Amino acid sequence: MSLEVKNFEFQGSIKTISIVLAVVGVLALLGSFGLNKAVGWVDFLVSTVYFSMIAVSGIFFLSLGGVVQASWLTPYKRIPEAMTKFLPVTFVCMLVMYFGYHTLYEWTHTELVMNDPILREKVAWLNEPFFFIRTVIIFSLWILMAWALRSISKKMDTDGSEALSLKLQKYSAVFLIVFSLTISFAAFDWVMSIEPHWFSTIFGVYMFAGSFVSGIAFTTIAVIKLRDWGYLKGIISDDHLHDLGKWMFGMSVFWAYIWISQYLLIWYANIPEETEYYVLRHDYWNAQFFINLIINFIVPFFVLMTREAKRNTKVLMTVACILLFGHFFDMYLMVAPKVFHHYHAHISGYGILQLLQFIGFFGLFVFVVGRALSKMNLVSKEDPTLEEGLHLHQ
């Protein structure tokens, strides 16, 4: 098959803009730390976890495609592959987070834990050394899986043998299991343990739903932008965009489904140690609580409902940006209330600093992913599923 593909070149204004944004983000983060160390660490944790989740959703996306030998994602599977290249960056951020444990996590205060019968029972799991080790293990597994998926895919540039596809399929099946376990532990550790009395068994799934929506949103933006810049010409059709639109629509509904599953049971049972999570948000963050639902469910649900909307790049772009921001907002709403409550500072509003450091992290993300993408072939030419993927029909 003779397919002319121009490889992505990461240069020009996009490179400059992403570097400038990243610098602005670092300054904003320093500003947050200058304001208050709790604000700083909260901002840092929110962005780190959020962008780890986007990056790691690439592993899920690729494994899902690999295990069913899907063809619909093959023409643009290099984008999620490049996304996983951000994991080492967030790994470093998460190691730096070590110095913020004491600010963020109540259970690191030994005296407090010893006087609290519930926390005393949880010491076996929630202690600093084990927590740190788990973080390292989780990130190592993610980076390892991402590396394996990328290297198999790289071999498919030249080798279209059946054995390679079967290898990818086997690896993917294992990776899906490892992924689902690690993302649950990550969600429990990094976010849920901020409120150590509170627990929700669906929290890992909730985190996964959010991560997948934002991962798809970023992929959509990347695909549309690449096509605008003249790459992927004749490879990505409106049918591919339609597929991505359906993913965004479907996964937003899935996210809302998990959201209500968590809320409904806690609200119905009305047990104090479970309701404290929502009581805190209803008391001090009520407006944000409902804005979260509107931007992450109501807006994509109604805007992306029609076929025309899913095939319109402007609409897709807008919704993808809203969702990217929306799930950052959601992450902020999971982390901030308890930490601020702890410091008797109810900052129930979004500051310009938070927005800037989100945009800054996004710039860094674009920089790392763009550089990674420019070092790969934009399409894996010998991938056996490519031909079928190019002829996608709705």
Next chain:
Amino acid sequence: MKKEFLIGVFDCDEKVLEATKKAVDKHFEIYDVYTPFPVHGLDSAMGIKRSFLPYVTFAAGAMGFLIAILFQIWTSAIDWPTIIGGKPFISFPAFVPITFEITVLLAAHTTVAAFLASNFLFPGKQAMILHPEQTCNKFIMAFDKTRINKEDVTNFLNNNGAISVEEKSADNNCFALIGKGE
């Protein structure tokens, strides 16, 4: 009512798709194209408009949503107010699962009913078989004889990959078709 058809028989989906595009370009009025499996791009090549079914689904879903919400408000807060678990009479979180189910139920069932009704499909209906192999391995492009120039279309079909051109008559009155299969 008997209808007279001119049919072109094709042995490959790509040929019938190509011929359909050309026929539409030449403004021949195609009655229908019968294929043993869905051929991608055929409906857009024939110029078939988008189905109205999505609007039916949305309307039925909105209906279901309203019915479910209003009925639950009526039963739990107006007709027989009961305190359950210390919650307010109108507790929207408690209504969500039922509202969701009724919305999906009504949307799905109405869509299927609208689909069957709009296509005159019902149990026992006989399919219109213009060619014995149209459900097996042949692709049939059918023209209503009264609406075309027979010679032009015959030539067109012969020149565009049809393996044979035949004349058939069939009963297209769906009610008369019951029990009269060939």
